[in-house]
Amino acid sequence: MKKLKFTFHGKDLYADMLTEEAPLTCEAVEKACPFTTRWVHAKIVYNEVFCPTTIEGPKFRENPIPNVPGDIGFYDLPQCICCWHGDMKPLGAGNVFARFTPEQMAAFHEETVGMWEETGCPVTVDVVEEV
């Protein structure tokens, strides 16, 4: 299984890529990796962070499902990867292409819960094979 890897705060955090539900998006993300960007708080949804990318992905929402904690989506506009974590209420249905397990999400939440104050934290994004 392919894993989406986020490296920040000196740690590697992983999510499972949904290559069957969103094959085109996963392919586009992998093609662009690895790259370095910054975390930005989404502002309105309580526990959502996103990072700008230069991914040229599908011009449509390949897997538009209501977002729940643990989901990771890609938006061609504005070309960002969004991560929903912890306790949150979704705004809508994003293009979900990866998902944290509960354990992975707990680790991610611990590192990102303070992002409202810590704006612009650098993060490296990569796609790796599960070992």
Place this chain on the structure above:
Amino acid sequence: MSEITKELERRIEAGWMVEPQDVRRMLKHNDDMGRSFSQWLYAYMDMSQLQEILYQHYQLCLGGKVDLETMKAVAGSAMNTVASSARSNKMEDVMSVLYRSAAALNGCKDLEELADLIRKVQRFINMMFYAIDLAFPWSEVSKAYNEIRKDFVPPHRAGAVDVCDL
């Protein structure tokens, strides 16, 4: 790749992890009058709206069922409008890029070439949007806003209906 698209790619890469100078110029503008927050807000709105509008134009061009000259006109109009605002905000590089990109639209031979240029401009504005976002102290301002609004009571207007009553 044309000269303007090469320049757009360079600027996107240059501003990716390092704050573009335009952001500093914008933040300092009107600081002496105590109005730099307004500058930030208008710059933020301009970048947000332009990148969304240009994305729609990009999609329309990719679809291939629109008139080339019409798309040049609407995309150019959007770029020129925000270029003018960027001048007011002291974002001189954004102003220059947008004016020159709007002019470069005229040289596009077909919708595919036009889509490519519009996409590059949209991605540049997208980068600027994030840069302006990251320059704002959201947490501190939210606290101050909450303090200002904590005792706020909406004024009653005679005849006004609460939407919950409908």
